[in-house]
Amino acid sequence: MELFHHTPTSGLSYARIVYFYGTSDIRDDNRPITGLDVTQGFTLPENWLPVGAIGSEGAAFYQAEECLSANPEGTVEVRKGDLWSAGKILKWSPTREGDPLDLKIRVEKEGKYQVYATFVHTPRSGKAALSMDGGKETDRVADLFTPYHEMLRNYWYGSYDLTAGDHTLTFLSRGRNDQSPGSEIGIDFVWIRPGD
Numbered sequence: 001m002e003l004f005h006h007t008p009t010s011g012l013s014y015a016r017i018v019y020f021y022g023t024s025d026i027r028d029d030n031r032p033i034t035g036l037d038v039t040q041g042f043t044l045p046e047n048w049l050p051v052g053a054i055g056s057e058g059a060a061f062y063q064a065e066e067c068l069s070a071n072p073e074g075t076v077e078v079r080k081g082d083l084w085s086a087g088k089i090l091k092w093s094p095t096r097e098g099d100p101l102d103l104k105i106r107v108e109k110e111g112k113y114q115v116y117a118t119f120v121h122t123p124r125s126g127k128a129a130l131s132m133d134g135g136k137e138t139d140r141v142a143d144l145f146t147p148y149h150e151m152l153r154n155y156w157y158g159s160y161d162l163t164a165g166d167h168t169l170t171f172l173s174r175g176r177n178d179q180s181p182g183s184e185i186g187i188d189f190v191w192i193r194p195g196d
Contacts, residue, residue, distance in 0.1 A: 021030035039058040049120070050189060058194050059116075062105045064187035069168065073099035083150065085188050089120060092185045100131075100172045102175035103190060107162045113192040115157045115169070119185070121146035126183025127174040130157045133167055144185060145177035152188055159196055 052059040054156065065078045065088050074094040080087055092101050107113070119125075125144035131137045142155040169190055176183040 007075075016043045028134045046082060047087045048085060050085055050191065056191065056193060059191045060108070061085075061189050061191045062103070063088070063189050064103060067103035067105055067190070069102045069104040072101040076101070083152070085118070092187070092188045094126070094183055094185065097173050097183070099173045100186070103169045103171070103187070104166055105190065105192070106166050107164055107192065111162065111194055112159055112196055113162050114159055114195055115190070115192055117142070117155050117157065117171070117190045118152055118188045119155060120150055120151055120188060122150045122184070122186065123147055123180065124152060124181060124182035124184050126176040126185055128185045129172045129174050131170040131172060132160050134170070137172060141174045143177050145180040147179060152169050162192070
């Protein structure tokens with residue numbers, strides 16, 4: 001069991017996510033977990049935004065729903081929820097494999113950048129590749145299927161020399177996992193980070 005986070009989170013009980021292994025004579029001084037601890041859960045901050053820290057230091061973040069540049073093949077909707085950055089996510093249901101979805105971003109300073117997408121994994125998700133500014137499609141294809149729940153994951157799509165100004169990230173539908181009944185692609189945000 002894991003919880004992905006990179007900074008201290010107030011009010012979070014790590015006892016909910018940790019296994020402890022020991023021999024039968026080991027004792028500890030922690031309070032026992034109660035039924036209330038298990039059922040209460042925790043509340044995500046409303047309209048949270050990604051923070052450039054540690055592995056994302058210096059990153060620029062772009063909300064997918066604000067970057068949509070044209071009507072793609074298939075259907076696009078904006079879903080709301082506390083799990084998503086800024087309380088929203090772009091959900092794209094392509095019509096067929098190979099369909100494109102264009103997102104426009106503005107780069108403030110010329111340089112070499114690492115390009116990432118933060119996708120939603122769901123039991124209905126498909127696969128997505130990327131092309132930058134109409135160039136060659138990346139070898140990396142993100143399989144966004146997970147069998148039981150929804151979660152966010154970052155995908156690295158490589159390093160690019162980017163000029164200052166507007167750029168187009170074209171996401172390409174690459175079908176679906178054999179276990180997935182659908183090929184929807186949920187994009188929470190895209191981000192670029194300076195570096196090789």
